[in-house]
Amino acid sequence: MRILITAGGTAEKIDQVRSITNHSSGSLGVELAKAALQKGTITVDYVWAKGALLPPKDPRITLHPVTDTADLEKTMAQLLQAHTYGAVIHAMAVSDFTPEIAATQEDLIQGMNTWLATKKDANFTAEDVPDLLRAILEKSQSATKLSSKTEHLFMVLKQTPKVIGRIKALQPETQLVGFKLLVDVSSTELLTVARAALEKNQADYVLANDLTSIHEGQHHGYLLDKKGIVAEANTKAEIAHLILDTLLERQEVR
Amino acid sequence: MRILITAGGTAEKIDQVRSITNHSSGSLGVELAKAALQKGTITVDYVWAKGALLPPKDPRITLHPVTDTADLEKTMAQLLQAHTYGAVIHAMAVSDFTPEIAATQEDLIQGMNTWLATKKDANFTAEDVPDLLRAILEKSQSATKLSSKTEHLFMVLKQTPKVIGRIKALQPETQLVGFKLLVDVSSTELLTVARAALEKNQADYVLANDLTSIHEGQHHGYLLDKKGIVAEANTKAEIAHLILDTLLERQEVR
Structure with missing residues (x-):
């Protein structure tokens, strides 16, 4: 089985020397890659956010480095068109926002006056937002x-x-995590939000976790499918094995 | 001689999962630490931005991890009060800005109307900026x-x-790089700006470099003092040795 793992956090450029980064060491991705190799005949395409921990060097793992969400989108589209994946495990912390305008106080003042x-x-209504932004953008230097x-x-x-919302459109048959x-x-809120994400993204599974339950050596998570909680895990290695075992079991049933 | 090296790039929190980071691998700092150890009896306090490359493990190097500029400021003040440094080499890429307000489009609209x-x-003048920001801040949820x-x-x-501007105030006798x-x-602009920074921060030396002259294995830089260019270097190791040799020579002359 060929699988696709994404890991680490994206970095969206503000300028040549600054970025907005999403925190992620990439260590859960490394555990997923290790678990995949342990399960035998799995080939892994590893979409790796630069700066994150690297998976083990192994001929069965191919590394695909990316920086920002635009990069990620392009790389994922290429891979999903080139190969058929038994599963896609999208563990990367992806930025929800990317810088559009950066303006100094002076640019803002001029733009506001315009x-x-x-x-x-x-x-001031939502319809005014694009006009105001355009006025500020015209004043801000492209630095x-x-x-x-x-x-x-x-x-x-x-x-x-x-x-994540485009993965099933490109490969409806893959198992998406x-x-x-x-x-x-609260765990109720976490599970509700995770369930909504599962449906919205047509995912087969969602691993739901809370930052306050992630500490050195500990990482609590719930694995959900459409029917509810599949199982819980308490470390990154446990999460990785739970996900891989669940995917392989489902693969056999098919 | 005891020296203080800062290295890596700061990360300013936007929220619990996102930061604004300044790009810096920390590899120049590692070269500086290596060069310092090679020069003999140097003890190094290494102020290390989390996530950057680590200096070699050595009993003469003490690691002081920091995350953001507030952290850096505190750590530097403590170290400069506790020890007398022959030199402070401030190679860290420090954020010029830190998030003050993050607001959704809905918060902005309400704040603008207020x-x-x-x-x-x-x-709209500079005097209006604080009022506008306060109005938006009141609407934005502390998320x-x-x-x-x-x-x-x-x-x-x-x-x-x-x-950097406070180092000489705390330790006027140290050599600051x-x-x-x-x-x-242009090199003229680079040298002019670097010279102005040298004067403003009361630095003894400034290493001036341009991102377009930094490539895999190559890193061009000018070392300046008050009189002009001391020397040029073409790799990170050359820069590190140039800085250490210059500092040690000056130390002997004193």
Whole structure:
């Protein structure tokens, strides 16, 4: 069986020297790759966010380095068109937003005045947002490295494409495992949000975890499918084996 | 001689899972530590940005991990009060800005309307900025993890304290080496900006480099002092040895 694993966190460039990064050591991805190799005849395409931990060197693992979400989207589309995967385990922490505009305080002031001069009524609505952004963007210099002299820096970020949402469209037969990380919520809320993500992304499984339950050596997670909780695990290695065993069992049943 | 080296890049938290990071592998810091050890009796306090490459394990090197600029400022103040350093080599890529407000599009709209309702005249000036920011801040939820559902995310960043500017105030006798990285400028501009940074921060030396002259295995840099260019170097190891040799020579002359 050929599988695709994504791991690590994306980095969205602000300029040549700064990025917005999503925290992820990549160690869960490494555990997934190790578990996959232990299960025998698995070939792994490993989509690796630069800077994350590397999986073991092994001829069965092919590394595909990516930096940002645009990179990830392109690489995933190429791989999903080139190969048939028994499973896609999308463990990468993917940025929801990418910088669209970075403006100095001076740019903001000029842009605000341009916008105020053309504004039609007293209220500010969602329809005014694009006009205001355009006015600020026109004032902001396209900088290779942003000036550090302005008192405030204003950034507008736009949503990134939802890569996970496109996987089943490209390969309806693959078994898709998504991840949902929340911070300090009840287990009920965590499971509800994870269940919604499963349905939205047409995932077969979602691993739901909470940052407050991840500590040195410990990593609690629930593996969910459409029917409910498949099982719980308490370390990254346990999570990795639970996911791989569940996928292989389902593969045999097919 | 005891020296202090800072290396790697800072990460300023946006929320629990995202940061603004300054790119820096930390490999120049590692070369500096190696060169220091080769020069003999040097003890190194190594202020290390988490995630960067680690210096060699050696009893003469003490590691001080930091994450963000606030962390760096605190650690530097403690070290500079506790020890007398022959030299401080501040190679860390330090964020100029740190997130102050992160607001959804909905927060921005509400904040703008609050501000528009109280605004006194037709113009938007620097004096209006704090009022507008306060209005938006009041609307933005203090999120542990920002909602990924808003179409745009608006971030306001404020300047971080300039750590390098405080080193000589705490230890006037130390030899301070700063770094200036620009992107794709002429050598004249690079040297002018580096010279200004040297004066502003009361540095004894500045290593001036341009991102476009840094490639795999190559790293061009000018070492400057008040009088002008001390020397040029073409790799990270050359830069490290040039800096250490220059510092030790000056130390002997004293």
